[in-house]
Amino acid sequence: MTRTSRTCAAIAVVLLSLSGCSSDKDKEATTTAAASAPAATETGGSAATSASSATPETTASTEAATGDGGAGVVSGTPDPCQLLPTASVAAVLGDPPPAPKTSIEPEAPLNHRQCEWKVPSDDFTGKVIYLSITTTEGMKEGGAGGGSYTAKNLYDDTLVLYAAAVDVPGLGDGAFFTDTAMTDLNTLVGDALLDVSALNAGSDATPVTGDQLQTLMKAAIASL
DSSP: OOHHHHHHHHHHHHHHTOGGGOSHHHHHHHHHHHHTSOOGGGOOOOOOOOGGGGSOBOOHHHHHHTTSSTTSOBTTBOOGGGTSOHHHHHHHHOSSOOOEEEEEOOOTTTTOEEEEEEOOOSSOOEEEEEEEEEEHHHHHHHTGGGGTOOHHHHHHHHHTTOTTOEEOTTSTTOEEESSTTOOEEEEEETTEEEEEEEEEESTTSOOOOHHHHHHHHHHHHHHO
């Protein structure tokens, strides 16, 4: 299972345990979100992309909703593709960086959203960065927990799912890596839960470090 699908599956486990989110429709929506995570074999390696790669690739629904609020808010959740500056991504994936691409659209009950930055390659080696966001307002609009579930609730319930979680002090209102590999960083910032993770495909790819993920998280927080 990819890093992204594990994160979505963890959220699915949390939500399916909520009495206010137990309808068949809501369970189906949560399962769909988990299943929509990209496969590891789709990752790429070469940083030789055109200068136009700085333009986000978004779906029609995201484009139509841009302007509803700050950072392309849709259903109470900002667009994660707008939260990482080009320079921050370039520092990790090379310059010019790959274009951001929406990989998970908001859907009830979470209205969870995810963006990816993938270096294209013919031999499937390289790196991918994922940034996802779930907000209290988004879950309220989606009906999670009967509309009363918060980002803090989700943070706490997600943390207990990871026995090997590594605390990251001084970042947001609480932060942890899901395990000692430090390739998946969850951070609570007010009424938003951010998750930035990295996937390395191929032995020749230089791994994204925990320090780099923390730097990306700080950049995303500054853009909220």
